[in-house]
Amino acid sequence: MGFVFYDTETTGTDTTFDQILQFAAIRTDDDLNELDRFETRCRLLPHVIPAPGALLATRVTPAMLIDPRLPTHYEMMLQIAEKLRAWSPAIFTGYNTLSFDEPLLRQAFYQTLQPVYLTNTNGNQRADVLRLAQATAALAPNAMAVPISARGKPTLRLDTLAPANGFAHENAHDALADVEATIYMARLIRDRAPAVWHALLPLVDKAEVKAHLNTSEPKCLVEYHMGVPSTRAVVGCGNHPKNPTMQAVFDLRRDPAEVLDLSEEDLAGETKGPNRALRTVYANKMPALVDPGLAPDLPATIGLHLPEIVRRAAVVSADNQFAARVGRVMEQRYPPFEPAQIVEQRMYEGFPSRADENRMQEFHKADWSVRAEIAEALEDDRYRELARRLVFVNAPEALTDPRRSQLQAWLRNRRHGRDGVEVGRTISGALAELDNDSSADQPPEAEAIRSWLRNLD
Known part of the structure; x- marks a missing residue:
């Protein structure tokens, strides 16, 4: 490929x-x-x-x-x-x-x-x-x-x-x-x-990532923070029950004997802080999980001999009850998103119906007057709002007068942050960014941007 x-x-x-x-x-x-x-x-x-x-x-x-x-x-x-x-x-x-x-x-x-x-x-x-x-x-x-x-x-x-x-x-x-x-x-x-x-290249496949973690063998996890790389010996120890791309790993610097029998409440504390025992990797985001052989300095880095790393990994991976508790802790720590009010924030609320998929395909083939009709026929209120917006931005004359007036008001509110609409960047916010720039000498292009922003409706 x-x-x-x-x-x-x-x-x-x-x-x-x-x-x-x-x-x-x-x-x-x-x-x-x-x-x-x-x-x-x-x-x-x-x-x-x-x-x-x-x-x-x-x-x-x-x-x-x-x-x-x-x-x-x-x-x-x-x-x-x-x-x-x-x-x-x-x-x-x-x-x-x-x-x-x-x-x-x-x-x-x-x-x-x-x-x-x-x-x-x-x-x-x-x-x-x-x-x-x-x-x-x-x-x-x-x-x-x-x-x-x-x-x-x-x-x-x-x-x-x-x-x-x-x-x-x-x-x-x-x-x-x-x-x-x-x-x-x-x-x-x-x-x-x-x-x-x-x-790393095979880890573009989330099934391959899960295979790396569904084993008793320790892995080296590479992370990068504030310009400094770190390597950790880890082993898989569960996943989010409703989002299996969220995989938990156990940091083998920690002695399993100190963690495996913790209550769920205490285990939740092990998901926070720099020395936490539990870390989250995302199977669909190419995590850097490699065999310890690629990191020969890993035992010295974490202060453990390789046989002890292997032993700890085996102990953690064998405890199915611990993995189940970890899953419940992850579910509590990462609950479902609260329903959003702004359509841009609702992208992950579900797939469109087959009927709406067909309507959207027809939308792309149609002229703007027909697109305006298709917009009103969409069942999913997210896509109905987005389709109306597309017509308004590209061919406002295709809309009815009431719908066009409604969207003109939406546009003014979005640009100025009025009527409780505080999403995205407003004109005043962009001007404030220019005014707050600490640079002694702003480039001449900055003044052109300032003038343009001030002239926006």
Whole structure:
């Protein structure tokens, strides 16, 4: 299976309320040779107020945000979905995609009435080159140069990591340039740390992650926090009963004799703090779980001989009652989400019905007057609201006068935070960000952004 490396440039860092402005992707074969590339930009959605800092970092001007030559957000997302389907099946990856770009992409598909899980269904899988870089820094430190930030700490930021390892990253924060830098780092890790590459790549499959944990053999878990990698000896010890992608692992630095017989109340305390016995890994997020042989310094790091690590792992994995209690503790610690009122926050409330799926497919084929009718016919109130919004943003004349007036009021409230609508970024919030910037000399582009924001309705 080949890869699709992708990156986004956005209006900010809020994966629920910010918007993709630029999307770029490169398709490769399984040996990382380029086969095809794709890039697109779009106009700003009227209800999204961009973070000035994001615009300055990506060198996007107000004129670019409203350039009529660019596709609308809806048109761009249709193009992206069509391209990604054509490139499937593949392993979809990037740099920090699992935490940032992937949630943004899902939200954009959701808001444009398209399948949310395009990148991990129908044979597709997901990876993250940041995970590979973190594991390489911990397990094969001589394979990759890790730069030092201005604060004097190691950093794996792509815009500094790639140049430190020989990539001419002259256009950082451009989506296509960042994709090229990501592929460069993937090739470097594959070639210089092949054991790490081959150990982590199978973990794009959550079934493989679960297989790693459904054994009495200890594993090495690599984590990265505040620029510092850490390695832990762990063994699987249960999972969330209603969300099996949430897997619990036992930190084998702790003596099982001190933990296995704890009550559920006391066990809940072992899910918190730096020395907690229980940690959570997500089977669908490529956790860095490798054989201890890849971390020969692990016994010395945790102060235990390997036979004792193996013994503790066997004791924990044999206690089925403990695993059941861990599952109940996880369920209490991670309860279901409270019902949300804002439609963007309701993406994970369930799949659309088959009838609504068919209506949404017809929506994409129809003209705007028919789309307005289909919007009213959708059964799921989430998709009905999103469809109405699409018509309002792209063809307001297709709406009835009352519906158009309702959505005009919604737009004003969203931009200004009125009537209790405090979601996303408001115009006043964006202006405050500019005013609070501690930089002595703001670039001239900042004043252009300030002027544009003040002139928004």
